[in-house]
C-alpha cells in the first residue's frame with residue numbers, strides 16, 4: 001500500500017489533475033480568491049498559477065507525502081509566499097479566523113470525516129471570509145446515484161479515499177456556511193458518474209451565530 005499510495009498514486013494523480021480541461025475551471029474558481037489563503041488537499045500544487053494578484057499568501061495542507069514531494073519538485077515561484085504543511089483538514093492547527101479564504105478543488109470527495117473538516121474550515125475562516133470550492137459529487141438522477149454509491153465502495157480503496165457520492169452543497173451548508181454562489185453541471189467527456197460538479201463559494205457569517 002505504501003508504494004501505491006506514496007509513489008505511484010501521487011504521480012498518477014498529478015498527471016490526471018494536470019489535464020488541460022481542468023485549467024479553465026481552476027482559473028474561473030480562483031478568480032474570487034483574495035488575501036490569506038488556506039488550500040486544503042493541496043495535491044501537487046496545480047492551483048498555484050491561477051491565484052489572482054489579490055492573493056497575499058497561500059498555506060497548502062497535504063497529508064500524502066508523495067504528493068508533497070511532487071509539489072515541491074514542480075512548484076514555480078509565485079507573487080506570494082507559499083507554505084506547504086503535512087496536515088489533515090479534519091484537524092487544522094490554525095487559530096480561529098486566520099484566513100480570508102479557504103480553497104478546495106477535487107478534495108472534499110477524498111476527506112474521510114468531511115463534516116469535521118468543514119467545521120474546521122468554518123472555524124479558521126475570518127468572519128465574512130469565503131470557502132471556494134470546485135468538487136465532484138452526487139448527481140441528481142437517482143439511477144446515477146445508485147451507480148455512484150456502488151462505484152465509491154471501490155474507488156475509495158484505489159484512489160486514496162476518493163468517492164463520488166457526496167452531496168457537497170448539503171454538507172457545506174450543514175457546517176454552518178452560507179452558499180453565496182453555486183453552479184452544478186457535468187464536465188464534458190468525463191463519465192457522468194465521476195463528472196457531476198459543485199462549483200461555488202460559501203461565506204462564514206460576519207456576525208457569528210452559534211450552531
Ligand SMILES: C[S@@+](CC[C@H](N)C(=O)[O-])C[C@H]1O[C@@H](n2cnc3c(N)ncnc32)[C@H](O)[C@@H]1O
Pocket residue numbers: 013017040041042043044045046047061062063064067087088089090104105106107110111112160161
Ligand atoms: C484528487 S486530489 C486533488 C488535488 C488538488 N486539490 C488538485 O486540485 O489538483 C485529492 C486530494 O485530497 C487530499 N486529501 C485526502 N484526504 C485529505 C484530508 N483528510 N485532508 C486534507 N487533504 C486530503 C489528497 O491527499 C489529495 O491531494
